[in-house]
Amino acid sequence: MQVKVFNTKAQEVGKTELNDAVFGVEYNEALIHQAVVAYQANQRQGTKCTLTRSEVRGGGIKPWRQKGTGRARQGSIRAVQWIKGGIAFAPKPRDFSKKLNKKARTGAFLSALSKKVADGELVVVDKIELEQPKTKLVAEILKNFNYDKRTLFVVADKDDNLLRAGRNIEKLTISVADLVNVYEVVVNANIVMTKDAIKKIEEANV
Numbered sequence: 001m002q003v004k005v006f007n008t009k010a011q012e013v014g015k016t017e018l019n020d021a022v023f024g025v026e027y028n029e030a031l032i033h034q035a036v037v038a039y040q041a042n043q044r045q046g047t048k049c050t051l052t053r054s055e056v057r058g059g060g061i062k063p064w065r066q067k068g069t070g071r072a073r074q075g076s077i078r079a080v081q082w083i084k085g086g087i088a089f090a091p092k093p094r095d096f097s098k099k100l101n102k103k104a105r106t107g108a109f110l111s112a113l114s115k116k117v118a119d120g121e122l123v124v125v126d127k128i129e130l131e132q133p134k135t136k137l138v139a140e141i142l143k144n145f146n147y148d149k150r151t152l153f154v155v156a157d158k159d160d161n162l163l164r165a166g167r168n169i170e171k172l173t174i175s176v177a178d179l180v181n182v183y184e185v186v187v188n189a190n191i192v193m194t195k196d197a198i199k200k201i202e203e204a205n206v
Contacts, residue, residue: 001117005124005195010144013126016195018117019202025114028107032115035108035182038098046096053078053086105182110205112185122191124198128155133164138172141192149189154180156196177201 001018018024053059059078066073080088100108116122123145130137142151153174155162166174175184177200185191 003117003122003124005126006145007126008128008141008144016124016198018198019206022110022202022205023114023117025107025110027115027118028111031104031108032112032182032186035100035105036186038100038105039181039183041096041098044096046094048091049093050087050090052088052090053080055090056084056086059085106205109182109185112182113201116185116191121189122193125192125194127194127196128153128159128162128192130159130161130165133161135165135168138162138166138169142169142172145190145192147190147192150187151190151192152180152184152188154191154193154197154201156194156200178204 001020001024002015003018004012005014005016007013053076056078059076059082063074063077064071074082076082076085078085080086113122128141142148148171150171151173153162153166153172154177155174156177158176163174166172173184173188177197180201
């Protein structure tokens with residue numbers, strides 16, 4: 001598969017070949033969904049904790065006698081219907097993580113990438129280099145490509161200038177080829193990927 005290569009001014013500067021084994025994979029929506037759900041579940045801390053009526057301090061004595069007061073019967077001021085009482089079905093710390101085998105995770109990633117290429121939502125650039133870590137330089141790149149939706153930049157190696165310049169842009173995510181995942185590919189409307197990043201992804205998945 002051959003695609004155009006642009007510079008950061010959105011000017012065409014050449015063409016490059018994409019490996020069909022990576023960027024031409026059949027779309028598998030069910031597998032992508034499974035991978036995204038697993039990713040989101042693995043981001044959850046699972047540390048929330050509230051107290052049941054047996055764990056709230058106090059309330060050991062019956063607040064009033066069972067009959068004759070005209071009020072509803074009560075056994076404890078720490079029952080769930082009382083202010084400062086316990087919580088019914090209280091959430092407790094738990095592990096939300098889901099396991100996905102490597103082959104399925106890789107298949108979902110390649111399928112999502114291929115879908116972006118097929119839909120014309122992946123743009124290849126020769127390089128993204130900034131002389132200074134200034135936000136306006138990254139904003140200009142987005143403006144050149146007319147991107148106003150969520151956008152993902154994928155570079156081959158960590159670039160401190162790019163990370164510092166892009167962190168103030170709300171709809172921009174910057175990732176390196178070794179760490180980019182299915183969720184980032186799916187959640188962003190556009191992907192800008194350098195030629196070196198493509199080579200790294202192809203080498204890792206072929």
